[in-house]
Amino acid sequence: MQTTLSPEYQHSADGQAAEAIVRNCVHCGFCTATCPTYQLLGDELDGPRGRIYLIKQVLEGAEPTRKTQQHLDRCLTCRNCESTCPSGVEYGHLIDLGRKLVDAKVPRPLPERAVRWALKEGLPSPLFGVAMKLGQAVRGVLPEAIRSKVPAAQDAGRMPVALHARKVLMLAGCVQPSMAPNINSATARVLDAAGIQTVVAPKAGCCGAVKFHLNDQDGAKDAMRANIDAWWPHIAPAAGAGVEAIVMNASGCGVMVKDYGHVLREDPLYAAKAQRVSALTRDLSELLPELVQALKPRISATAAQAAGVQAFHPPCTLQHGQKLRGGVEQHMAALGFAVQVATTEAHLCCGSAGTYSVLNPKIAYELRDRKLGNLQALQPQGICSANIGCITHLQSGTDTPVRHWVEVLDAALAAG
Numbered sequence: 001m002q003t004t005l006s007p008e009y010q011h012s013a014d015g016q017a018a019e020a021i022v023r024n025c026v027h028c029g030f031c032t033a034t035c036p037t038y039q040l041l042g043d044e045l046d047g048p049r050g051r052i053y054l055i056k057q058v059l060e061g062a063e064p065t066r067k068t069q070q071h072l073d074r075c076l077t078c079r080n081c082e083s084t085c086p087s088g089v090e091y092g093h094l095i096d097l098g099r100k101l102v103d104a105k106v107p108r109p110l111p112e113r114a115v116r117w118a119l120k121e122g123l124p125s126p127l128f129g130v131a132m133k134l135g136q137a138v139r140g141v142l143p144e145a146i147r148s149k150v151p152a153a154q155d156a157g158r159m160p161v162a163l164h165a166r167k168v169l170m171l172a173g174c175v176q177p178s179m180a181p182n183i184n185s186a187t188a189r190v191l192d193a194a195g196i197q198t199v200v201a202p203k204a205g206c207c208g209a210v211k212f213h214l215n216d217q218d219g220a221k222d223a224m225r226a227n228i229d230a231w232w233p234h235i236a237p238a239a240g241a242g243v244e245a246i247v248m249n250a251s252g253c254g255v256m257v258k259d260y261g262h263v264l265r266e267d268p269l270y271a272a273k274a275q276r277v278s279a280l281t282r283d284l285s286e287l288l289p290e291l292v293q294a295l296k297p298r299i300s301a302t303a304a305q306a307a308g309v310q311a312f313h314p315p316c317t318l319q320h321g322q323k324l325r326g327g328v329e330q331h332m333a334a335l336g337f338a339v340q341v342a343t344t345e346a347h348l349c350c351g352s353a354g355t356y357s358v359l360n361p362k363i364a365y366e367l368r369d370r371k372l373g374n375l376q377a378l379q380p381q382g383i384c385s386a387n388i389g390c391i392t393h394l395q396s397g398t399d400t401p402v403r404h405w406v407e408v409l410d411a412a413l414a415a416g
């Protein structure tokens with residue numbers, strides 16, 4: 001798509017980066033067919049092609065409006081369009097750039113600014129855990145809109161203490177330890193059973209995704225640098241054997257950390273380190289092929305069958321952001337589990353999308369209910385996913401238990 005940068009952006013790194021992405025778009029419209037917001041709203045400007053045009057107009061000198069901002073805000077950043085695009089348009093990077101350029105020119109109303117500030121500062125804060133405990137203590141009397149964001153308190157279970165020659169780093173995350181602590185301990189137990197020790201760097205915190213996608217890109221970069229500093233003693237070339245991977249059990253964090261090398265590419269102090277971090281990062285499902293060999297003797301067929309049919313929702317950050325498809329279902333089946341994906345719209349977003357369900361609840365809940373309808377058609381005994389946001393969002397709309405797939409595996413190991 002031919003683009004002529006306005007003088008304002010001709011020497012701007014963001015402008016040049018956005019132009020390079022826009023030029024790859026051939027206006028074919030394949031992306032529109034798989035865009036969740038276009039399917040719901042039917043507006044060209046609420047699909048990837050329309051949003052690309054809006055960003056193109058800004059790059060060429062058109063003044064963005066509040067309407068421009070809202071169309072960009074309504075994007076889930078699910079990146080389904082990237083999986084569909086025949087031209088390889090890096091839409092995920094483009095929408096982040098477009099929002100940054102538009103937000104610099106279009107002030108938001110005060111209430112909206114307050115909510116976005118509370119999300120970007122509150123979710124990664126150590127105080128989030130305190131607030132979540134208070135919310136769980138009075139969960140029964142909370143209004144439904146708030147209760148749906150506060151999962152019932154969960155027992156984390158034990159963390160293994162055995163030492164192994166093989167080690168991996170694990171990012172604990174910002175909200176996951178408070179909302180679903182068993183995911184991290186289940187991950188450590190499953191890896192321990194396979195002879196792999198899990199190491200958590202205490203000073204590693206939020207991956208940066210919350211701030212980055214709320215357009216506090218400087219704050220996000222600070223979080224990224226802090227994580228790199230926390231991990232570097234374990235992964236620096238001078239560390240010797242060190243750890244063999246940085247494991248992510250939240251696909252939303254995984255797709256962000258795998259992008260550290262891109263985001264910090266211009267940072268003279270951190271560019272090379274960020275590239276190393278991204279290269280070492282693995283979604284937990286990427287370890288499954290070798291885990292199958294180690295764990296299969298320890299799982300009885302009875303324990304796996306007792307889990308019943310598990311309907312798997314592959315998060316957008318897994319299947320579109322990281323381009324990891326089919327691995328969970330295939331390798332869990334090799335371990336004896338009946339894990340199935342929906343036969344309809346398995347590629348579509350569930351509506352969680354980080355903070356999207358707070359900022360755009362109407363669209364988010366329509367997508368959630370649509371997703372649950374397709375999953376329930378499998379008549380599952382449980383639903384599983386690979387991202388804390390998806391798990392919490394889906395659970396808010398169903399009585400069927402929703403867990404991380406590693407929790408299903410961990411429970412069968414314990415039973416075995």
